[in-house]
Amino acid sequence: MTYIQLDYNDLILPAFLVVMNGALSLALQLRLEWQLALASVRMVVQLVLVGYVLTFLFAAVSPFWTALAALAMVLFASREITVRQKRRLQGLWTYGLGVGCTLLAAGIVTTLSLLTQLRPEPWYHPRYALPLLGMILGNTMTGVSLGLDVLVNGVVRERAAVESSLALGATRYQALLPVVRDALRSGFMPTINGMAAIGLVSLPGMMTGQILAGVEPVDAVKYQLLIMFLIAGGTGLGTLAAVLGGVRLLTDHRHRLRLDRIANEKLA
Amino acid sequence: MLTVSALRRLHVSASFELIDGECVALQGPSGVGKSLLLRAIADLDPNEGTVTLDGIPRETVPAPAWRKLVTYVAAEPGWWADTVQEHFADWERAVALAERLALPSSCGTWPISRLSTGEKQRLGLLRALVLRSRVLLLDEPTSALDAASTASVEAIVADRVSTGTSVMWSTHNGAQARRVGSRLFTMASGQIEEHSL
Numbered sequence: 001m002t003y004i005q006l007d008y009n010d011l012i013l014p015a016f017l018v019v020m021n022g023a024l025s026l027a028l029q030l031r032l033e034w035q036l037a038l039a040s041v042r043m044v045v046q047l048v049l050v051g052y053v054l055t056f057l058f059a060a061v062s063p064f065w066t067a068l069a070a071l072a073m074v075l076f077a078s079r080e081i082t083v084r085q086k087r088r089l090q091g092l093w094t095y096g097l098g099v100g101c102t103l104l105a106a107g108i109v110t111t112l113s114l115l116t117q118l119r120p121e122p123w124y125h126p127r128y129a130l131p132l133l134g135m136i137l138g139n140t141m142t143g144v145s146l147g148l149d150v151l152v153n154g155v156v157r158e159r160a161a162v163e164s165s166l167a168l169g170a171t172r173y174q175a176l177l178p179v180v181r182d183a184l185r186s187g188f189m190p191t192i193n194g195m196a197a198i199g200l201v202s203l204p205g206m207m208t209g210q211i212l213a214g215v216e217p218v219d220a221v222k223y224q225l226l227i228m229f230l231i232a233g234g235t236g237l238g239t240l241a242a243v244l245g246g247v248r249l250l251t252d253h254r255h256r257l258r259l260d261r262i263a264n265e266k267l268a
Numbered sequence: 269m270l271t272v273s274a275l276r277r278l279h280v281s282a283s284f285e286l287i288d289g290e291c292v293a294l295q296g297p298s299g300v301g302k303s304l305l306l307r308a309i310a311d312l313d314p315n316e317g318t319v320t321l322d323g324i325p326r327e328t329v330p331a332p333a334w335r336k337l338v339t340y341v342a343a344e345p346g347w348w349a350d351t352v353q354e355h356f357a358d359w360e361r362a363v364a365l366a367e368r369l370a371l372p373s374s375c376g377t378w379p380i381s382r383l384s385t386g387e388k389q390r391l392g393l394l395r396a397l398v399l400r401s402r403v404l405l406l407d408e409p410t411s412a413l414d415a416a417s418t419a420s421v422e423a424i425v426a427d428r429v430s431t432g433t434s435v436m437w438s439t440h441n442g443a444q445a446r447r448v449g450s451r452l453f454t455m456a457s458g459q460i461e462e463h464s465l
Contacts, residue, residue: 158346158348159346160344160346160347161346163312163342164342164346166312166332166335167340167341167342167396168336168339168399169332170332254331255331255332256331258314
């Protein structure tokens with residue numbers, strides 16, 4: 001297994017493509033040059049740092065450091081879920097639901113694959129655990145944030161319908177079912193679209209990376225299939241948990257709609 | 269009998285009794301809290317106080333079951349499906365009542381998006397009538413209706429009252445309050461005051 005190693009000098013020429021984008025922005029007065037510059041600097045700093053952090057973690061092979069890195073990834077994912085919400089839940093639940101659901105889904109699916117399919121030695125080996133968690137987390141995060149966003153906005157928009165249904169004796173789950181279905185569909189859709197397009201429209205990054213690193217394409221495909229199954233499972237589990245958790249938070253034990261639990265939501 | 273004791277929701281507080289087969293009219297300026305009171309009785313919003321039906325405390329009854337017994341009908345009802353009949357568990361049972369509300373039997377297949385405000389209001393009431401609730405809490409149920417439709421709503425509710433249903437009817441129309449109610453509650457600053465009719 002061989003791969004063509006790059007040094008930092010090899011990156012200078014491709015970086016000029018980004019500089020070209022900045023020049024285009026200036027020429028066409030798109031006003032994107034500062035955003036582009038900032039995003040580029042952030043990307044370089046973040047990736048170089050993560051390279052050193054992963055080198056340390058892979059050398060240490062410590063359950064403590066691996067767990068700490070995994071926790072940091074989950075917390076960043078949760079923050080990302082929160083900032084993507086148009087309307088947010090109040091108090092600790094703003095972060096709690098996102099952390100809980102991404103941790104639950106990505107944690108279960110990653111651990112399952114480490115213990116039953118990949119079986120590295122030790123099972124928590126960061127070379128396997130962290131990249132797997134990262135890929136599952138990224139997709140679960142998208143599903144959870146889309147699902148929650150559609151749920152909360154749907155409940156606000158369909159308030160009259162939900163309350164009419166409740167007033168006629170529906171349970172909170174019956175009354176919110178149309179909104180829940182929309183939320184779950186939205187959460188699952190990016191994964192379903194990704195699965196349908198993979199191999200035809202897009203070659204996934206992990207598979208491409210393995211091929212560039214010298215792995216036989218058929219072997220790289222097997223890894224990619226494993227990842228896609230894990231992503232589908234993690235996204236489904238995380239989105240379902242987040243949406244059902246959201247339903248419980250947006251209602252109470254007397255099956256009342258509690259829009260007062262949404263930050264900045266004015267009530268009649 | 270519905271008993272409401274020291275019920276509080278935001279600035280609204282009320283205590284009263286509603287006996288079986290009685291219709292009480294509720295009047296008061298817009299924003300005074302009539303809808304808040306009716307919704308609180310149906311337990312649709314967090315509230316304090318004691319509400320009982322035939323001596324049974326509301327808290328001992330599961331909320332969905334309570335709302336099938338004590339049903340709130342909003343002035344602007346909401347819709348969660350595409351056609352009228354999808355909002356009814358048994359549309360065939362509702363057809364006879366629909367015709368009494370001057371709605372044709374074919375209205376079951378009507379799309380919700382094409383209903384007028386008055387049709388929505390009558391169909392919203394119809395959804396509650398098919399439940400055969402013990403208590404109906406009607407929030408301006410004829411505010412979007414013409415005289416003929418208003419008369420049909422008043423007649424069908426009067427029939428229910430004559431068979432023992434208790435009704436609390438919120439209205440801005442003083443003549444209607446006198447027509448439908450055996451007692452009148454007026455509301456000011458969140459408090460209710462009783463008047464005889």
